[in-house]
Structures are given as structure tokens and as C-alpha cells.
Amino acid sequence: MNSKSRLQVRVHEIRPESDNVVSVELRAFENGQAATLPPFTPGSHIDLHLPIGIRSYSLTNSPAEAHRYVVAVGLPDASRGGSAYVHRDLKAGADLEISAPRNMFPLVDADGPVTLIAGGIGITPIRCMFNALREAGREVTLLYCARSRQTAAFADELGAQPGVTFHFDNEAGGPPDLDRLLASAPPSTHFYCCGPSPMLSAYEQAGARQSIATEHIHLERFSPAEDAPAVSKEDDGVFTVELARSGTAVQVLPGQSLLDALLDAGADASYSCREGICGACETTVIEGTPDHRDSVLSDAEKAASKTMMICVSRCTGKRLVLDL
Template sequence: MQTAPHHEYELDLVLDKKETLADGVVQLTLRSADGADLPEWEPGAHIDLVLTDDLVRQYSLCGDPAERSVLQVAVLREPAGRGGSAHVHDTLAEGDTVHVRGPRNHFALVAAVRYVFVAGGIGITPILPMLAQAEAAGADWRLVYGGRTRSSMAFRDRLEQAYPGKVTVRPMDEVGLLDLPTILAEPGADVAVYCCGPEPLLAAVEEQCTRWPQGALHLERFAPKAGATDGPMESFEIELSRSGTTLAVPADRSILDVVEASGVQVLSSCQEGTCGTCETAVLDGVPDHRDSLLTDEEQAANDTMMICVSRSCSARLVLDL
């Protein structure tokens, strides 16, 4: 079997601590069994937790990147989810070994003079270390943090105490939806907007930022955006450049399925075009991007694609596999 190379870590870590942060939210603190330093990461990064052989979920790192002895994630119980959060809340216990892949980062903090951070619910997790980085850089920033109730908003007390005057907490049961027209009223060339949260919030922020300079808005999605995977399902060919093998991708199968069936092992996880695990370089041809991760500019470059959901606009694609 051929294996597509990857540049990330695979680690077996020990669940050192599991603690409740808010209603329905637990934080996991993971350590190496031998106390070794863990991989470096930057704000915005996430890791895969391989919970069972067929249950892999992505969670944003929310700790301190300078603290190399641990990796921390916070997990919201999703009653209508696919089983990952229920497994974390109900099955994982302190002392358990957890297989971890990553870190990887498609939500990195760019340099800017000013930042507007908008978080909804558990979407605060990737933003948390960004605030510390922005503060250390001396940038002007503010955070608007919405949630269902105060008691459901993880890290709320910590944020208000650490950054007085810069954090606005807006529980929905007290004040309703976030006032995005006011929060995002003033486009600026030197301002970066970072948002993470449920899809309705992300869609509303996207709509509000249509007047902002291109590239100002940065989003992190937990689920595919509406309509992302829609489009015609037609057959095409792919060439795996490293072996010269040509494979047919029928209308009813993904590139990932076909590649794996040919004996090439590719890391994958979400199967929805949101996590970036299966990102593959495109050497020739025009991808039909159906992911919810790459920016418009990155998709337009056509030099990489998520092979779990994206297809082809051309009759043939050449992939770096």
C-alpha cells in the first residue's frame, strides 16, 4: 500500500484532566505519558481526536501555545450531533489514552493594526489564544461574545477579568441576537475580523462584511456552509502524479473514495470539507471547490483542494499523490 506523506504528528496522549467549564462544556487537558514536550502550534489551530476507529472529531486548541506540556480543547455537548461530543462527555475519563492527530491551522491570526473578534458559543475556543497574541502584539482589539445564556458561555469570567473594557458578553436570553450592523459598521483596511460559531452567525457576519476590504474577514466553521457541496455530479479522471496512475472518478463517488480504493492511504477525517485533513495539492486541471474551509482567494488559486467533497471542472485533474 502506498501512503501519501503528511506533515503532522500522530500522538497517543493521556487525558490528564477533564473539567466542566460551563453548561454542556467540558475542557480536556492532554499530556504525554512520559512528560515530553508536545508539538508547537499557533492560535487558530485544531487537532483531531481519534475517539474510536470510526469516530474522529476536530477541536480547536484553546490553551497557551507557550505551554508545551499540554494540549487543551473544550467540547460542547451536541444533543443532535453525530456522537463525538457524547463520547467525550460520557465515555472519556481521566487517565484514558487518546490518539491525537495534528495540529493543523486554517484559521491563523494575520498581522493587523486592529481586530474585531466575534464568537458564538463554543466558537470562543480558537479565538481565546488569539486574544492573548493580539494583546501581546500591542494591537487594538475587541471581542463580542454571544451565547445562549451566561451559564453556557465557557471562559466568560476569565475573559472579563483578564481584559476589562475589551470584552463584551451578550447572552441571547438577556439581549437577543448580536447587533452585527453596529459591531461591523466601520470597514477599515487595517482591520481584521475573526469569527467562529454556529452557521447562522457565520452567514450573518459574511453578509455584514460584504462591504469590507477583500481578505478582512476570517471564519472558522464547524459544519459545511449552506449549499457548499451542491452542484452537478459528473465523472472525470484523476492522475496520481507520483505513480502516474490514472483513475476514473464516477459521479456517485468522491475522489477520496477512489484514491483509497486504489491502495493509496490518505489522511481524512470530517468527510465534509471543513477540517482540512485531506487537503491535496493540484498540479494540473481545474478543481470544482465544494469545501467550506478555503477562502475565495485560495479557491481561485486552484493549487490545492479538499478531495473528500470537491470535484473537477476539467475532464482530468493531476494530484500530488
């Protein structure tokens, strides 16, 4: 992570929000006094620099609250350590380093209706979006899916709002009918979905079947796409990366990530997830054609090859020139 974008915060409160989700409220202080945090927009996330590594979490509170950030953290069955640390070891009063907010899942600047779809912990950014849109007087509906009512964070709060529908797997006996949901919305609707990979795949497939314009289908992933290319392939070749700002040339070997090669060479490269899902390492491409292996950029953005995620992507040829 680029050290220049780090912020110092303190854990103000940790609250249980469901059987397997806690919210973490973070505040900043300067000379012992409460300090204003950098602004953010709905859909933004931050990195928490935890003792076990860097983890990205979406902001769920109102962007109007300049005094705090609130993230919600679920405890999945297969935690990589970050969620388990937050649930079991992180305490109120602890000091943390975090990144400034960044947004890879922004609301489109449009006036039409909005349909939000959340799966499990995907409610975190969706809740922020829903409340912001309602406060702005926008037409918005929310479908909130979870394994059970007991695992649905913020369910009581959201259930009291108009336009919110729940789908609990243990009560419904099957997945939500996304085709019906998308087909019933007005043509000008923008759709936003955040949740587990199988749900996002079903959402994209439903959008294609219903002929929804791709620019109206928005999503954010918490894990790599199910069909994402492998980060390392047996036939990966050697290529050279030139850093335009410093003039440094770095060789990337088979089995070595571009990010690791740059860090080994002393480059000041930003990064976080190392999985191609958070967008922290997005870097401008000046020359060359990237071999995109991320789950962030759209097909159109990958075809344009103006930027790339250097933590997982490589080069289709022998040479890349990056704006670093």
C-alpha cells in the same frame, strides 16, 4: 488520516466549563516522562481519533504551553457522536491518538487593531487568539455571543479582561448588531469570527454591507456553509485522477467521493472531517480544474485552483492530476 502525523497522548484532565462544555487537557509521555508536544499557533486545531471516528477540535490554551494541548467540546442537540462520547465516555487517564496541530484560521501578521467575534463553542480558538494578542500588547476586542450565560464557557475568566463584551440571546432578545460592530471599528481592523453557520453568514453579509475588504474578514466553520454545494449531485460525471508521485490512475464514479476512490485504490491520502471544513485533506492540484465544494477555501483560492479538499470536491472535467 495519514498515520505518519499521529501523536500518542493521555487525557490528563476533563473539566466542566459551562452547562454544556467540557475542556479536555492532553499531555504526551515518553518512557514514562512528560514529553514536549509539537508547537502550534493561535487558531490551530487537532484531530482526536475516538472509537466512534475522527473529530477535529480547536486548541484553546496558550501556544507557549509546550507540555499540553487543551480543547473544549460542546454537546450540541444533534451530536454526530464525537461530542457525546467526549462528554459521557472519555475519562482522565485514557490514551488517545491525535494529529499534529494544523491551522486553517491563522492570525494575520499585521499591526492594526483586531476584533474577535465568537458564537457558542466558537470561543475555543477565539479565546486562544484573544489571550495571545493581549500578551503581545496588541489592540484587541472580543464580542462573545451565547444562548445564555450558563452555556458560555470561560465566561468568568474572559469577563474579567478589558475589551470583552457579552451578548446572551436569552437576555438580549435578538441577535447581535454585527453591522454596528464592524462599522465602528477603525479601517485597518482585522475581524475574526468563529461560531454556528447562521452567525457566520450574518457576519459575512455585514462585512459586505459595510464594504470591509475581504482580506480583513476571517472566519472558521465547525459545519459546512449554508450555501455549500452538495457533496453528491445527480449529474456528477465520471472522471480520472492521476497521482503524480506514484503514477497511479484512479477512476471516480458518480456518487463516489474522490477521497473514497483514492482510499479504495490504496493511496496515502490525509483526511479527517469528510465534510470539507477542517482542511486536513487539502491537496495540491497539478493539472485540471476542481469542482470546489468545500467550506474552507476563499473564493480567490477556489478561483486559483492550486489546491482542493478531496473529501468533498470533484472535477469539472474528465481529468485531474494531484500531488499524491
